[in-house]
Amino acid sequence: MRMGIALQLVFTGLGIGSIYALIALGFVLIYRATNVVNFAQGDFAMLGAFSMVVLCIGFQLPYWLAILITLAAMLVFGVLFNFAVYYPLRNRGFQPVIISTIGASILLENGVLAAYGPQPQTLPALLPFQGLSIGPVFLDSQYLLILAVTVVMVTLQYLFFEHTLLGKKMQATSQDKEMASLLGIPVARMTMLTFVYSSALGGLAGILVAPILFVSVGMGSSIALKAFAASIVGGFGNATGAIVGGLALGVVETFGAAYISVPYKDAFAFILLILFLLFRPQGLFGEKVAEKA
Amino acid sequence: MIGSTPNAVRKPGTGRRTNHGRGLLIFGTAAATVVAPLLLPMTAYYLNLLMQASTYAVAVLGLTIVLGYAGQINLAQAAFFGLGAYSVAIGTVSLQLPFWPALFAGIVIASVAGLILGLTSLRLSGHYLAMVTISFQQILTLVLTNWVSVTRGPDGIPGIARPVVFGFSFADSGRYLAFCVGVLWIVGICVGRLKHTKLGRAMQAVRDNELAAGVVGIDTYRTKVIAFTLCALLGGLGGGLFAGGFTYISPDQFSFAESVVFLTMALLGGVRSPGGAAIGTALLILLPEWLRFLKTTYLAVYGGAVILIMVFMPEGIWGFLERLRKLLWHPVMPPVDQAEPLPLATLVAPKDDSTILDVNQLSKHFGGLKAIDEVEFSVGHNTVHALVGPNGSGKTTLLNVLSGIYRPTKGRLMFEGQPITRLLPHERTGRGICRTFQNIRLFASMSVLENTVIGAERPGNEVAVDPSGPEQRALAALKFVGLAELRDQAVHSLSYGHQRLAEIARALAGSPKLLLLDEPGAGLNTVEKEELVQLLKRLKGHGLTILIIDHDMSLVEQVADRITVLNFGRRIADGPPGEVLRNPEVITAYLGNATTYVAP
Numbered sequence: 032m033r034m035g036i037a038l039q040l041v042f043t044g045l046g047i048g049s050i051y052a053l054i055a056l057g058f059v060l061i062y063r064a065t066n067v068v069n070f071a072q073g074d075f076a077m078l079g080a081f082s083m084v085v086l087c088i089g090f091q092l093p094y095w096l097a098i099l100i101t102l103a104a105m106l107v108f109g110v111l112f113n114f115a116v117y118y119p120l121r122n123r124g125f126q127p128v129i130i131s132t133i134g135a136s137i138l139l140e141n142g143v144l145a146a147y148g149p150q151p152q153t154l155p156a157l158l159p160f161q162g163l164s165i166g167p168v169f170l171d172s173q174y175l176l177i178l179a180v181t182v183v184m185v186t187l188q189y190l191f192f193e194h195t196l197l198g199k200k201m202q203a204t205s206q207d208k209e210m211a212s213l214l215g216i217p218v219a220r221m222t223m224l225t226f227v228y229s230s231a232l233g234g235l236a237g238i239l240v241a242p243i244l245f246v247s248v249g250m251g252s253s254i255a256l257k258a259f260a261a262s263i264v265g266g267f268g269n270a271t272g273a274i275v276g277g278l279a280l281g282v283v284e285t286f287g288a289a290y291i292s293v294p295y296k297d298a299f300a301f302i303l304l305i306l307f308l309l310f311r312p313q314g315l316f317g318e319k320v321a322e323k324a
Numbered sequence: 325m326i327g328s329t330p331n332a333v334r335k336p337g338t339g340r341r342t343n344h345g346r347g348l349l350i351f352g353t354a355a356a357t358v359v360a361p362l363l364l365p366m367t368a369y370y371l372n373l374l375m376q377a378s379t380y381a382v383a384v385l386g387l388t389i390v391l392g393y394a395g396q397i398n399l400a401q402a403a404f405f406g407l408g409a410y411s412v413a414i415g416t417v418s419l420q421l422p423f424w425p426a427l428f429a430g431i432v433i434a435s436v437a438g439l440i441l442g443l444t445s446l447r448l449s450g451h452y453l454a455m456v457t458i459s460f461q462q463i464l465t466l467v468l469t470n471w472v473s474v475t476r477g478p479d480g481i482p483g484i485a486r487p488v489v490f491g492f493s494f495a496d497s498g499r500y501l502a503f504c505v506g507v508l509w510i511v512g513i514c515v516g517r518l519k520h521t522k523l524g525r526a527m528q529a530v531r532d533n534e535l536a537a538g539v540v541g542i543d544t545y546r547t548k549v550i551a552f553t554l555c556a557l558l559g560g561l562g563g564g565l566f567a568g569g570f571t572y573i574s575p576d577q578f579s580f581a582e583s584v585v586f587l588t589m590a591l592l593g594g595v596r597s598p599g600g601a602a603i604g605t606a607l608l609i610l611l612p613e614w615l616r617f618l619k620t621t622y623l624a625v626y627g628g629a630v631i632l633i634m635v636f637m638p639e640g641i642w643g644f645l646e647r648l649r650k651l652l653w654h655p656v657m658p659p660v661d662q663a664e665p666l667p668l669a670t671l672v673a674p675k676d677d678s679t680i681l682d683v684n685q686l687s688k689h690f691g692g693l694k695a696i697d698e699v700e701f702s703v704g705h706n707t708v709h710a711l712v713g714p715n716g717s718g719k720t721t722l723l724n725v726l727s728g729i730y731r732p733t734k735g736r737l738m739f740e741g742q743p744i745t746r747l748l749p750h751e752r753t754g755r756g757i758c759r760t761f762q763n764i765r766l767f768a769s770m771s772v773l774e775n776t777v778i779g780a781e782r783p784g785n786e787v788a789v790d791p792s793g794p795e796q797r798a799l800a801a802l803k804f805v806g807l808a809e810l811r812d813q814a815v816h817s818l819s820y821g822h823q824r825l826a827e828i829a830r831a832l833a834g835s836p837k838l839l840l841l842d843e844p845g846a847g848l849n850t851v852e853k854e855e856l857v858q859l860l861k862r863l864k865g866h867g868l869t870i871l872i873i874d875h876d877m878s879l880v881e882q883v884a885d886r887i888t889v890l891n892f893g894r895r896i897a898d899g900p901p902g903e904v905l906r907n908p909e910v911i912t913a914y915l916g917n918a919t920t921y922v923a924p
Contacts, residue, residue, distance in 0.1 A: 068451040119635045126395060127634045129454060130591065133399070134630025137584055141624030252580075256462065259455045267451075294470045301459035308444050308456065 035167025040285045046174030046243075048281020049181035050076075053236040054258035055265070055273035056188065057229040062268055063205035064225035065117060067128040071136040073255020075233025077248060079105055080241035081143055082234070084152045094157055098238055102231055109230030113223045121222070136252060144248045151245035157238075177239045184232070185274060201225060253297065257284070260304035266314030275315060354509040361501040371497045372570070373609060378504040379566035381605040384589045385508075385515045385598055386558030391587075392595035393524060394551035395531025396446070400457035401586040403464040404559025406578025407434040409567035410468065410475060411560070416485035418474075423487035423568060430564040431557055438556020442549040453552075461580050468575035480574025484567050494568075504565050511558060512598040519597070522794075525778050527551050529767045536765035539727050540830060541753035541782030581623060588626045591633050594640025603641050680705050680838055680869055681726075686735035688718075688725050695721040697893040698735070703838065708860070708870045710880040710901075713890035714913055719873045720762055722890070723842050726871075727759050728752045739838070754783035756837030760827040762846055762873075766815040772826050773811035776801055779830035787835055794833070801833040802826075805859060821852040828859070839863070841872040845879050857882050877914070881905065889913065 054072055061069045079101055086097035116135045120127045162172040192198040203211040204221040212218045236254070244250055258273075261280045265272025280300050287299035307314060361374070383405045390398050408430035415426025437460075445456040468475050475481070486494045487503075494500045518524040526547045529537040538544045567573050585608065593604020608626075637644055681703040688696040696718045703709040713719050724730045726737065728749035737745045744752055758779070767775050776798035780787075787797050802808045805825040810818065815826055824844060831839055844860075845853050853876075860883045863870060874880050880887065880901070887904040889897040891913040897904045904910055 062451075068454070070454075116631060123638070125451075126397065127638060129397060129451070130587075131631050131634040133584070133587070134627045134634065137627030137630065138624050139627070141621060141627060145621040145624055253462075256455070256458055260459070263452070263455070295466055298463050298466055301463050304459055305444060305456065308448070308452065312448055312452075 036289075038168045040289055041282055042168055042170060043174065044282030044285035045278055046171070046177050046281070047285065048261075048278035049177050050236050050240050050254060050277075051258045051261045051280055052181055052274045052277025053184065053232060053239075054254055055262040055277045056185070056270060057232045057236075058255075058258060058262050059268055059270055059273045060225055060232075061229050064201065064222050065121070065128070067117075067125045067132070068259070069229070070129065070132040070255070071112070071116070071139060072229065072233055073251035073253070073258065074136050074139040075105065075108075075230050075251070076237035076240065076254055077143065077246075077251030078108065078139065079234030079237025080154070080244075080246045080250065081147065081152075081237075083238055083241045084154055084246050087154060088152070101234055101238055105231045105234030106227050108234075109227035110223060112230060113226040117222070117226065118219070121219075140248045140252065147248075149248070151247040154241040154246060156242045173239075173242055177243075180235070180239060181274075184235070185270075188270070197224075257300040260300045263304055263312075263314055264307050266316035269314070269316045272314050272316035350513070354506075354513075358502050358506045358509070361498045361505065366498065368497065371501055373613065375497070375501050375504060375569040376566070377606050377609040378501065378508045379562045379569055380586070380589065380609065381508050381562075381602050382504075382511050382565065383559045383562035384586055384593075384601040384605050385511050386555035386562070387586060387590040388515055388595060388598055388601045389518065389527070389558070390551045390555035391590060392597070392600075393519060393531065394527040394548055396548055396552060397454040398457050398552065398555055399454055399580070399583050399587065400441075400461040400464075401555070401559050402578045402580070402582035403457075403461045404434040404438060404556040405563035405566065405582070405586075406464060406468065406575075407437060408560035408563025408565075409573050409578065410481075410563075412564045412567040413481040413484050413573050414474065417481050417483050423485050427487075427561075427564040427568075430567075431560040434560025434563070435553055435557040438553045438559075439549065441556075442552035446548040446552060447545055457583075458580065461583055465575060465579055468578065475575070478575060480572060482572040484571045484573070486568045486571070497569075500569060504569065507561070507565060508602075511561070512602065515598045515601075522781050523547070523550065525770075525774060525781070528770055528774075529778050532767035532769055533765050535729065536761065536767070537778075538749040539729070539753060539759055539761075539765075540779050541750045541758075541784075541834065542778070543748075543750050584623070585626065588630055590640075591630060592640055594642030594644070594646075596639065597642050597646075600640045600642030607641075678705055679703060680740055681871070682736075682738040683722075683726075684736040684738065686722070686725065686737065687733045688721055688730055689733045694893045696725065696732075696890075699890065699893070699895050701888045701895065701898055703869065703871050704886070706867045706869055707885040708864050708872060708883050710884035710887045711871060711873045711890065712875055712877065712880055712887055714875060716892075717890040717913075718893040719875075719890055720842060721893075723759065723840055723871075723873055726752075727757060727840060750783070753834065756784065756835070757840065758782065758831040758834040758836035758838075759840035760824075760831050760842055760844060762843040764820075764823045764827055766823060766826055766830070768816040769814065771812050772802065772807055772815055772818065772829075773798055775815055775826060776811075776829050776833045780833035780835075782834040785835050797835070798829075798833045801829040804832060804862075805829045821848055821855075824848065824852075824856075825859075832863075837869065839868055839870045841870060841874075843874050844872065845874055845876050853879065877905070 054076060057072045057075065058068060061067070061072070082101040082104055083097055086092045086100055087094065092100070112135065116131050117128060120131055156173050158172040158176060160172055162170050162175065164170070192202055200211070200216045201221050201224060203214070204216055204218050208218050211221070240254070257280055258277060261276035262273045263276070264280060265274070265276025280303065283303055284296060284299050288296040361371070383401055386404070387398060387401055390396050411430030411433055412423065412426045415421040415429055416423060441456060441460055445453045469478055486500055488494065494503055519528070526537070526542045529540065529542055530544050530547050534544055589604040589608045590601055591604070592607060593602065594600025633640065639647070679702040683699060683701050686696055686699045687694065699722060711719055711722065721730065725732050728747055728751070732745065735745070736743060739752070739755055739757065742755070744755060747755070767778065773795070777794045780794035780797040780801070785797070787793055799808060799811070802811055805828055807822060807825050807829055810822065815823060818826060828841070828844065845856055848856060857879060860870070860872070864883060872880065872884070884901050886899065887897070887901050888895060889904060889907070889910045896913060897907045897910045
């Protein structure tokens with residue numbers, strides 16, 4: 032029975048962890064394209080989740096249509112975000128951009144708060160069936176869906192970056208903007224595409240997580256903080272690390288809440304983060320890169 | 325006004341009277357604002373607002389140090405503020421301590437928390453600190469809310485005591501406000517002063533260019549940790565005063581949202597001077613009162629304001645006013661003062677022909693790429709040694725290994741007979757190795773003189789021990805390269821050629837035992853290049869030991885006593901110029917074909 036509970040916790044942890052992984056992937060992409068951390072990454076998920084609530088509950092649209100509209104809206108939002116928050120500051124070092132994304136995060140959360148109030152919203156499950164039992168472990172359909180989508184997205188992203196010209200151009204841009212620009216790659220457009228993709232990725236995470244968590248304005252930043260912790264644990268700037276770190280963090284957190292303390296559930300991720308910073312700052316998969324002098 | 329000291333470093337012998345006048349003005353204003361709450365009749369409502377503004381401003385001044393001076397992002401100032409406030413609350417209410425020891429405990433706890441956070445996260449780049457501070461903020465909020473037996477949880481702590489000094493009680497709100505305003509002035513003036521101290525300059529150097537800061541001799545990690553700890557200390561102090569002022573506190577007053585408010589206050593007012601902290605705090609405390617209709621959306625407006633400030637007014641209101649002031653009143657440039665410059669080569673005692681630097685079997689590999697492959701050479705005392713080679717031959721990598729930016733894969737470096745292979749950049753500079761960069765790395769927002777003073781303040785610079793030493797030394801170095809007239813200009817406004825000279829002056833001000841010049845001729849036009857050659861010849865005349873990297877053979881030929889040639893990371897020749905330049909392998913490396921070479 033004990034074993035059953037542990038397996039159940041592993042499954043739940045992996046489900047939550049894959050949400051962290053999706054957001055962490057967005058972090059990593061933008062970090063590699065622009066060298067800055069986008070502090071509003073989690074709010075992309077919050078926007079996606081709210082959009083689902085508005086479309087499905089407010090407008091009574093079917094799920095598939097709501098998902099399509101949400102993703103399309105997130106693509107447009109990515110363009111807006113790029114031009115309002117990043118583009119004017121692109122030549123001014125990382126600090127102004129970081130502060131600007133923090134500002135964007137505050138604006139988004141409180142804008143939504145002003146529009147919808149602090150009452151958390153709920154969204155019914157996306158899939159019509161509850162899930163299935165394998166021995167003592169109950170596999171909730173929503174968690175299965177999240178895991179499946181994460182696997183698909185990671186695979187697609189890998190294929191895109193390694194096997195398409197556009198993906199390679201984006202990689203080149205992220206590695207050396209100056210050189211990429213000299214080779215005729217439109218750097219500004221590549222950066223914008225990165226924001227657009229990250230925005231959609233965040234929105235997707237929001238869509239997936241909306242039925243499991245309460246949809247609230249603060250949900251994005253709390254997921255984002257853990258996703259950031261996950262990407263450091265995995266090795267910052269490393270896509271594999273982001274995924275492994277996210278999954279690991281989800282499991283640690285679920286076990287912590289089950290066996291140590293529920294009120295301090297949110298603290299475990301941060302404690303893990305600080306431990307990693309102390310003893311292995313380059314993370315599980317990262318390598319130290321020196322700045323070019 | 326607090327900290328209205330101009331950006332330019334005080335000129336020796338000039339402006340003393342105006343400084344005096346300003347001091348009196350500051351003192352007068354401070355005294356007036358401290359006395360005002362005692363004399364003016366004020367409603368409890370306004371007393372509360374002013375109490376909040378003055379205690380918040382103390383915490384915002386912490387951000388002036390960490391974000392404005394040192395360029396590090398702290399998103400947990402409300403947490404440090406909360407540590408101070410809860411220490412005073414728990415101390416005076418639960419433990420029945422008097423106010424002072426409780427406040428002192430709060431300051432110590434906040435500082436220690438800041439020190440530990442800084443030590444763990446400041447070795448890494450700025451993103452980590454930002455995220456770690458958010459994490460800390462969240463953990464603290466969880467603890468304040470859930471550790472009910474100590475913090476009383478969400479209910480908060482009422483009945484916090486106010487201080488008594490020798491029977492004089494501050495229980496009256498007017499008196500307490502006067503006390504807080506007094507503390508604010510003292511802190512503000514100290515923070516303003518800090519900017520023009522060695523520590524303050526080190527912080528700004530780290531902010532402007534961390535890599536260069538290390539190479540000019542600043543212990544960047546230590547500097548950042550000190551800045552962060554000071555910021556936490558001021559957060560604790562502000563929070564302690566806040567608790568005394570309001571006599572009731574609860575966890576929601578110290579949440580992440582409040583950290584954001586602190587950050588917005590600092591940015592809006594202008595993060596680089598204490599005056600900005602005061603303006604920003606006052607505005608953001610009074611604005612919500614004036615704009616009551618925004619009550620539900622004020623945080624959203626703050627968020628939008630942060631983006632707009634970053635885009636349109638990155639220096640904040642104070643910075644904007646400063647710029648306006650400079651536009652309207654052109655500062656009068658005093659003539660270069662006639663004091664005799666220090667001899668440039670005081671530390672270059674003429675020595676025998678022993679070596680100062682030995683490079684032994686040195687390799688640096690990046691993955692499979694052997695950027696430097698078992699290179700060996702020695703630099704003799706009082707010689708100009710040139711390291712040449714085509715593009716991509718490993719010259720700059722070698723220089724970066726020499727100055728400690730890269731760790732070598734293999735090999736040993738000896739400087740004055742001591743191993744320096746494992747030393748950090750600032751430690752090597754402390755031994756007397758100063759350098760310039762191929763892609764200029766000056767501290768862009770500081771003046772030419774400040775840049776050079778930072779160079780003079782390197783550890784171990786024997787001429788810079790007395791207080792005016794670094795500035796004298798810096799002026800001497802600027803005179804030597806011919807930039808003394810431009811000393812008060814911001815370096816980013818200089819021409820490219822002048823920026824190169826400013827970098828050389830910064831290195832010279834450190835009285836180098838060995839000067840490393842990384843392609844000093846790159847990007848210069850013919851006239852500037854000729855001036856550079858003359859400058860190098862003068863340096864050589866003073867007996868300075870120089871290791872110069874360049875691929876301009878004509879430049880190198882004119883100044884070098886000895887040349888080492890690199891190609892594909894390997895040494896292919898080493899010897900006096902005449903001999904090396906006739907070496908067929910060198911000719912092939914440079915021109916690809918020996919027959920096309922025309923001997924000089």
